[in-house]
Amino acid sequence: MWRRRSSVWANLGCVLLVVAGGALLWLPFHTQFELDDWAAELRARGVPARAVVDDRVTKEGGNRESPSTTMYFRYDLSGRTYEQEVGCVEVCRSAGDEVSIWVNPADPGDFVTDFGQLSGHRGRVQGVLGAVGFGILVLAVPLLLSRVPFRRWFPRRTRRRPVALVRGGGRFTGRSKHKGYGRR
Template sequence: MEILRRRQHARHLFPVLGIVAGLVLIAVPFKTSLDNDAWGDRLRTEGVQVQAVVFETEYGPRNSRTMHLGYDVADVRHRAEVACRQVCHPAGTAVRIWVSPHDPGDFVTDFGVLSGHRGRLQGGIGMAGLVLFVAMVILVGSRLADRRRERRRQRWKADERDQRRQQSKPVTLRRRKG
């Protein structure tokens, strides 16, 4: 009997853990965005300001655009790419960037975009979390509805049984003595 109870608790634990995990995964892109903004602000205050030049703008599938930048840090030529979100400069345009003193490939542009393509994976993780959350909420809702249906059926059977008992009782008539 104890094993049966443990299974029932585990049966309820799985959807609850799924809901919690889904919420955590949904929060990942938002947390990443806040961390990226904080890192960009930190690079602007602690980074080395450098002039970069856009040497190519690449147009990819589904309207994705990427700017390829070239810049010099400590007499070493670096190349990097930046995703075009709000701003996409044509080739030959000068762009101010702030480079991390510890990693010359890590920088923030004057229009607030960090180097590389950050956040793509986190967006996918957030979508997976949303799917998990919705699936678990639907599962919990269906289980609650099944419970409610089962309780109604049990009450209906009990009422039906009581009615049959009432009807099957022999009726005894009392005779008057007299």
């Protein structure tokens, strides 16, 4: 009885690990879709402005990754000067370059550039959680599949032995416990 109960809990734990890993893997994709929608909304409803790349800083990664580069934008809006960072993802402009941006009127530190990059470093935490979710799935899916009783649900088919042909075309001469009692 105890073994059966622990098996149920182990199966439930494997299922929960797969669900948690899937949810964590889904998170960065969901976040990216939300950020794409927000960028489109800022382009439609944001206040247009011109920003200048004030500085570009490259930091070496501590874990053998490629270096990360950040651009610092400076722009004027409603008589005030703002400075905000933008990560170099696909496009990295040089210091002194001018860039068209659309600023959120409710939050002047929030904008989207003409090349589609949002201000700040958004989605990094979700990306790390997605990688953790992928790792959990790599471990949990085989573990879950190992607990599925495939042999009970899909038993192996037994092969039938081929019929032996007897030479001479005579009676069957196989050995048996009952030697010819009915043949006499």
